[in-house]
Amino acid sequence: MISLTIDGREVSVFEGTSVLEAARILEIDIPTLCHDPRLKPFGGCRLCIVEIRGMARPVTACTTPAIGGMVVTTTSERLYRLRRTIIELLLSDHPNDCMVCARAGDCTLQEQAYFYKLRLNRFTGEMRDHDRVDANPFIKREMNKCILCGLCVRVCDEVQGVNAIDFAFRGFNARVTPPFEKDLDCEFCGQCVAVCPTGALTGKVWAGEARQKDVKMTDTVCSYCGCGCNITLHTVRDRVVRITSRPDTHNRGWLCAKGRFGYEFINHPDRLKTPLIRRKKGGNLEPAAWEDAFDLIAGQFTRIKEESGPDALGGLASARCTNEENYVFQKFFRAVIGTNNIDHCARY
Amino acid sequence: MAGLATVFGSGAMSNSVAEIERTDALFVIGSNTTENHPIIALRMKQAVRNGAKLIVADPRTIPLVKFAHLHLRHRPGTDITLLNTIMHVIVREGLEDREFIEARTTDFETFQKNLENFTPEYGEKITGVPARDIIEAARIYATAGRAGIYYTMGITQHSMGTDNVISLANLALLTGNIGREATGVNPLRGQNNVQGCCDMGCSPNVFPGYQSLTDPEVRERFEEVWGTRLPDKIGLTASEMIEAMLAGSLKGLYVMGENPAMSDPNTTHTLEAFRKLDFLVVQDIFLTETAELADVVLPAASFAEKDGTFTNSERRVQMVRKALSTPGRAKDDLWILGNLTARMGFNHVFESIRALGYKVPEDNDAKQTIMTPEQAFLEAGLLWPGIRGMTYQRLKNGGIQWPCPSQGHPGTPYLFRDSFPVGRPAFRSITPTESDELVDSDYPYVLTTGRILFQYHTGSMTRRSKALETVAPCPFIEINHRDAALLEILDEDPVTVTSRRGTISLIARVGDRVGPGVVFIPFHYREAAANLLTNNALDPICKIAEAKVCAVRIDKVGPTA
Numbered sequence: 001m002i003s004l005t006i007d008g009r010e011v012s013v014f015e016g017t018s019v020l021e022a023a024r025i026l027e028i029d030i031p032t033l034c035h036d037p038r039l040k041p042f043g044g045c046r047l048c049i050v051e052i053r054g055m056a057r058p059v060t061a062c063t064t065p066a067i068g069g070m071v072v073t074t075t076s077e078r079l080y081r082l083r084r085t086i087i088e089l090l091l092s093d094h095p096n097d098c099m100v101c102a103r104a105g106d107c108t109l110q111e112q113a114y115f116y117k118l119r120l121n122r123f124t125g126e127m128r129d130h131d132r133v134d135a136n137p138f139i140k141r142e143m144n145k146c147i148l149c150g151l152c153v154r155v156c157d158e159v160q161g162v163n164a165i166d167f168a169f170r171g172f173n174a175r176v177t178p179p180f181e182k183d184l185d186c187e188f189c190g191q192c193v194a195v196c197p198t199g200a201l202t203g204k205v206w207a208g209e210a211r212q213k214d215v216k217m218t219d220t221v222c223s224y225c226g227c228g229c230n231i232t233l234h235t236v237r238d239r240v241v242r243i244t245s246r247p248d249t250h251n252r253g254w255l256c257a258k259g260r261f262g263y264e265f266i267n268h269p270d271r272l273k274t275p276l277i278r279r280k281k282g283g284n285l286e287p288a289a290w291e292d293a294f295d296l297i298a299g300q301f302t303r304i305k306e307e308s309g310p311d312a313l314g315g316l317a318s319a320r321c322t323n324e325e326n327y328v329f330q331k332f333f334r335a336v337i338g339t340n341n342i343d344h345c346a347r348y
Numbered sequence: 349m350a351g352l353a354t355v356f357g358s359g360a361m362s363n364s365v366a367e368i369e370r371t372d373a374l375f376v377i378g379s380n381t382t383e384n385h386p387i388i389a390l391r392m393k394q395a396v397r398n399g400a401k402l403i404v405a406d407p408r409t410i411p412l413v414k415f416a417h418l419h420l421r422h423r424p425g426t427d428i429t430l431l432n433t434i435m436h437v438i439v440r441e442g443l444e445d446r447e448f449i450e451a452r453t454t455d456f457e458t459f460q461k462n463l464e465n466f467t468p469e470y471g472e473k474i475t476g477v478p479a480r481d482i483i484e485a486a487r488i489y490a491t492a493g494r495a496g497i498y499y500t501m502g503i504t505q506h507s508m509g510t511d512n513v514i515s516l517a518n519l520a521l522l523t524g525n526i527g528r529e530a531t532g533v534n535p536l537r538g539q540n541n542v543q544g545c546c547d548m549g550c551s552p553n554v555f556p557g558y559q560s561l562t563d564p565e566v567r568e569r570f571e572e573v574w575g576t577r578l579p580d581k582i583g584l585t586a587s588e589m590i591e592a593m594l595a596g597s598l599k600g601l602y603v604m605g606e607n608p609a610m611s612d613p614n615t616t617h618t619l620e621a622f623r624k625l626d627f628l629v630v631q632d633i634f635l636t637e638t639a640e641l642a643d644v645v646l647p648a649a650s651f652a653e654k655d656g657t658f659t660n661s662e663r664r665v666q667m668v669r670k671a672l673s674t675p676g677r678a679k680d681d682l683w684i685l686g687n688l689t690a691r692m693g694f695n696h697v698f699e700s701i702r703a704l705g706y707k708v709p710e711d712n713d714a715k716q717t718i719m720t721p722e723q724a725f726l727e728a729g730l731l732w733p734g735i736r737g738m739t740y741q742r743l744k745n746g747g748i749q750w751p752c753p754s755q756g757h758p759g760t761p762y763l764f765r766d767s768f769p770v771g772r773p774a775f776r777s778i779t780p781t782e783s784d785e786l787v788d789s790d791y792p793y794v795l796t797t798g799r800i801l802f803q804y805h806t807g808s809m810t811r812r813s814k815a816l817e818t819v820a821p822c823p824f825i826e827i828n829h830r831d832a833a834l835l836e837i838l839d840e841d842p843v844t845v846t847s848r849r850g851t852i853s854l855i856a857r858v859g860d861r862v863g864p865g866v867v868f869i870p871f872h873y874r875e876a877a878a879n880l881l882t883n884n885a886l887d888p889i890c891k892i893a894e895a896k897v898c899a900v901r902i903d904k905v906g907p908t909a
């Protein structure tokens with residue numbers, strides 16, 4: 001363990017900890033745009049600059065390892081000015097369209113602009129006008145909103161291992177694209193959408209849906225495979241409008257295409273909304289009241305049980321239902337019907 | 349699961365997903381992890397970045413192969429020979445963990461003798477994997493400090509599925525790669541709550557917590573808590589139910605949230621069985637292929653419309669929370685089951701737990717038979733010590749991995765640290781058997797089935813999600829380019845595929861994802877349901893059907909080029 005001083009407060013950290021991580025242990029807020037604790041430090045946005053005693057110029061806190069005895073200052077008149085200028089430069093080439101942007105209210109760049117009270121811009125001039133190629137049904141790319149922080153490029157490489165995108169070109173023409181600006185070899189996991197700090201990458205599935213106002217968030221578990229990823233359902237008036245995942249859970253906020261984008265079935269018009277009964281063999285299924293359905297089931301189960309014994313009945317439980325439902329289901333068959341004919345389809 | 353439970357005494361992932369990053373070698377067999385367990389696959393990729401060696405054994409060049417040091421492309425159905433030859437090399441080169449074998453296992457001597465004939469050269473002949481790759485795989489796995497095995501249905505969905513699993517357990521025991529962090533034998537579970545469904549006793553031979561229903565003491569305890577006499581006769585497995593339906597001895601069936609008419613191998617056979625039923629009840633969120641056959645269809649709640657818990661692949665029990673109300677007159681499953689319980693005249697759901705001194709709410713007089721999720725969870729915990737230490741209050745702060753027997757217990761990331769439930773696990777000599785159906789001149793290709801990334805199971809959810817359906821809209825068959833050339837089939841050509849049980853039409857995808865002689869079809873698509881072709885031959889022990897191997901013929905549709 002080594003000790004250093006940040007803004008006059010002492011903190012002990014393991015060797016190899018960055019100055020940024022050390023500051024966050026003390027809950028000191030250093031702004032960042034390109035940093036994600038789940039990825040390797042990048043030092044691209046320069047927003048996390050701090051002053052370290054003995055160093056002539058400010059350095060990026062995310063890429064500077066803490067050293068014993070270091071004295072760090074995270075807030076000063078000079079740092080404020082530098083950070084404000086960084087944001088101002090980014091905004092000089094950013095469409096001023098927060099009112100129609102899917103990320104409004106949930107955008108790191110917007111938050112920084114608000115914090116530094118940037119209304120007018122000293123650097124007005126030419127702006128990028130990137131072509132948008134949006135042939136896929138999952139991810140909407142608005143590259144003129146991209147600040148080249150590299151989070152999407154790095155998550156695709158360091159986490160997903162796909163390398164579907166990377167930086168290309170230089171200077172004003174620099175942009176994030178698939179190899180040679182050709183086909184996108186993408187798994188549509190949407191990890192890039194989840195880490196994008198601006199509105200450059202958003203989900204097409206939730207385009208035009210409610211953004212922040214009146215959106216209810218519910219933490220739950222994904223209902224697809226056995227990974228059991230934690231997800232947050234964003235809902236508005238009984239409709240799922242988006243799915244996200246918190247980074248502080250066992251899946252670390254990462255999801256797949258199904259988990260992140262495959263939620264339309266929940267509010268699908270095909271959902272069963274009423275009990276159905278086939279009144280005679282060969283007839284059609286017709287809507288019925290719950291009472292009638294229960295009467296019919298109880299009547300038939302009782303009849304079969306009386307005529308042929310409880311083992312003439314069986315139940316298939318579900319690998320899709322909750323533990324509680326499965327518990328009660330097998331109890332129903334064992335205790336109420338009186339048979340152990342109970343199984344589920346996903347046998348291993 | 350029967351295989352693992354036989355060897356170790358517990359059938360679940362022995363270790364945790366997060367530990368994968370800390371393994372030194374990974375042996376992934378019969379699991380297309382990146383497509384079927386994408387988030388677990390992220391940990392595997394991280395392990396490789398951290399320096400671990402990855403061995404993938406799969407008849408197909410699955411996406412994970414890109415990250416592998418070694419790809420063993422064995423013929424479908426030859427897993428046992430492959431594993432026995434790997435173990436032969438380990439013993440021949442003296443790489444086994446003698447200390448572990450002596451301290452914690454039994455029956456090694458006979459087992460070792462059985463391996464003698466399984467030379468890598470013999471392995472190459474049977475499996476098609478070059479002998480030098482078998483030797484290298486053995487060295488990588490056995491010399492790693494910590495090595496983990498990961499598998500799914502590619503191992504289990506065979507007529508010798510149980511023997512496949514036992515062979516994997518042998519491999520772990522041989523090298524002492526079990527009972528330690530970042531090692532183990534790890535079945536990755538394919539559905540969100542298969543683990544929980546098994547844990548909760550939805551099997552014909554066990555009560556919740558894998559407690560034997562033929563053990564009188566166990567049964568007495570359940571009779572006490574449930575307040576009724578319980579049957580002691582082991583029931584029918586799902587596949588035995590199908591046969592009993594055909595024989596006319598099983599007359600009434602209640603299906604909650606499954607779609608066997610689409611997901612079971614040999615669909616024609618399954619459909620015939622369902623049509624023979626006197627009375628079928630299906631409870632689901634969509635009118636599935638199975639629901640279309642029902643006499644009564646009950647509209648249920650989706651996962652977003654109810655509270656409860658799911659148990660993921662690594663035994664982690666996690667809270668599921670209600671975010672929406674159910675559509676129309678749909679109801680959650682506990683409400684439905686509670687009402688049916690009352691209709692069947694069973695009105696003392698809460699009395700016996702009250703008698704045991706547990707508080708249950710007094711205010712639901714109207715429906716004395718409907719349990720809340722929390723009540724059901726607590727009652728399950730009363731009966732199964734594995735989750736007794738978990739409460740909804742604790743689970744709110746994050747999932748807990750069973751066993752968790754008491755309130756202060758933190759849960760168990762990996763099993764068997766100090767002991768196995770069976771005491772000392774025995775090595776079991778496994779002799780390879782052939783798949784139930786082999787290729788011949790009429791049906792010259794081996795069909796294997798599975799899932800793809802953008803669809804899920806029988807598609808009732810993913811096919812109703814527009815974006816997913818857009819990128820994976822239609823069924824296809826993967827054919828090796830050598831076979832395609834012989835059959836004069838080009839990429840995207842329509843073909844028919846025929847087995848002894850049925851015929852389907854789909855599009856050919858020509859490439860080298862499968863080896864020559866092998867073809868692959870995803871089973872999500874009702875318009876070309878792969879399970880019309882597959883074989884329902886059963887593993888004799890755990891009664892799982894052989895969905896992963898059957899013989900087929902491929903015919904080009906239309907004029908030949």
